[in-house]
Amino acid sequence: MITSLAVLMLVDSGAISVHDKVSKYWPEFATNGKEDVEIRHLLSHTSGVAGWDDKITMDEVCDVGPSTAKLAQQAPWWKPGTASAYHAWNFGHLLGEIVRRVTGLSLKQFVAERIAGPLGADFQIGVLEKDWSRISNFIPTPASAATADIKHGPLFLRAIGNPIPSPEMGKSLGWRNGEIGASNGYGNAYALNTILSTITLAGYEDVDKRKHLLSKPTVDLIFEEQSSGIDLAIGVPIRFGIGFALRGDGDSWVDDWLPAGRVAYWGGSGGSLGIMDIDRRATITYAMNKRSNSLIGNTASRAYIGAIYEALGVNVE
Template structure:
């Protein structure tokens, strides 16, 4: 069994056991981290596997969608954004090609149809959200806006980020730094400073079995495949997710769809500030805002992935995947298999991060199922 390092608070010993038998073993070739806050206090800080310690910074990919959604939620709460206004009311160019009636609410719920562009994005556009947004504004959507939902894998951040810039004159990165990261001392970065590069550990590719490799090839290579378009597989060369996370220019710019860098400790702390009081401060989101962003806005068959899933306002409503969580649990996963969320019903936050890609890791690697059950059970027992 892989050695596990770190600490757990009294009552959370079972989480260490679960991490030792499941998570560290699953990620033994690349390393994994697990961090949990309960009632404003860190109660789990664990790591294991090769090449990772608790202080390591990892490419956490679509976790940045959740952080972007949090910034947008704060701006809605402030009254700076109205989710029922048309996107084009802030961003007139977006009205092209039949997108003039799409609301911010629909955009955040992955209903815009703006999942990509013909020929794919250039490397420069993948690094620069504003350049990607300009192409998306002029481009036709891949389905009638608002008529259905599909995962905007590489475009969600550029779209939401452009609305924030147009409405407030400031970037999501700036809002996050000033309102969340700096005040709470959070080790999750939208724009990784050069001086923190020595702590970064490169993302490692999936090493699939023959059966897994055959499965991963299914549906690939069709120019009309929404899956290929959304994940940049129709580009020349095709989008390489591992290379993306390992590129310094991506880490420096942190495109908002998948460019965030941090640790499990960092993301657990982000969501701890949502789950309840932290450092004597009230939760970032009011009960009314929390109820609105966690409410299911899109559900059913995803037009991109073909799977059944659900989205709130940018966040994933976690009860749709983990029914043991509370009704307002919100968060987001990352393609290597990471998962992070807040469960305000328990004043609980959770973040699991792994270095090597997991097979079908996008919604969260399978080991999250056991880890989340162990964490919620321990939190419930601590509350008795």
């Protein structure tokens, strides 16, 4: 979510366009059938490069330079732009390289200097050693239930199961010092809300000027549908816009617990979730340390979301 915001900020400034080819900024990427992949394809998980061809370790994923270079040499797993497959591990590698090539800043630096810092949000990509004592350790999902409710698309093992995460990975130096924009952001629900509300409230004059990270036309881009159908990795129907998934029209797996309208969302393994409800000017975030057997949202987060909308008098059925 934060990686998407970083790239959308570059779009908003005019530094890049979502319709630019990736190779305009990253020439090495234009090989093996990826010559026409555009920025919007990376932002919508439709690039065809949803993971690594070869088996890869978590330590190798954390070594961002070499692991990103490997992605540049691969052929797409399907025709780019025709379907989605959740880029669970490499979303930040691909888009972080765009940020680096355009700004000269690493994704970690960009988030610190241009997003979290100005907003006063307690959020980092990776985590500084001085903050290690504040990390809340994950309570893992019981092994017997680890994948009980997770649906599998045909690319699940290649995109999400390579590498295979472990309960101990968050304690490694490589992980804590790493820059995995898809998965090793450190923060809390309040910090996420502070950041994501810049999307929800974009264009409103009554909003603190520090929150003006995007203009309304850039937020409108988020709602330009890029794909809609069964995600090849997760195996459920997802409607993707540019940077985020979108509430559908009865054809998306979130439609029975999110209200109709301009609602964007995404989440993380274990149950975390962020919702930007543009129509109602509501930003809802949920983060936890007790993991569930869910890739995006869980029973607790959905109950929490339902209670919030009920309090707002919003019908989600």
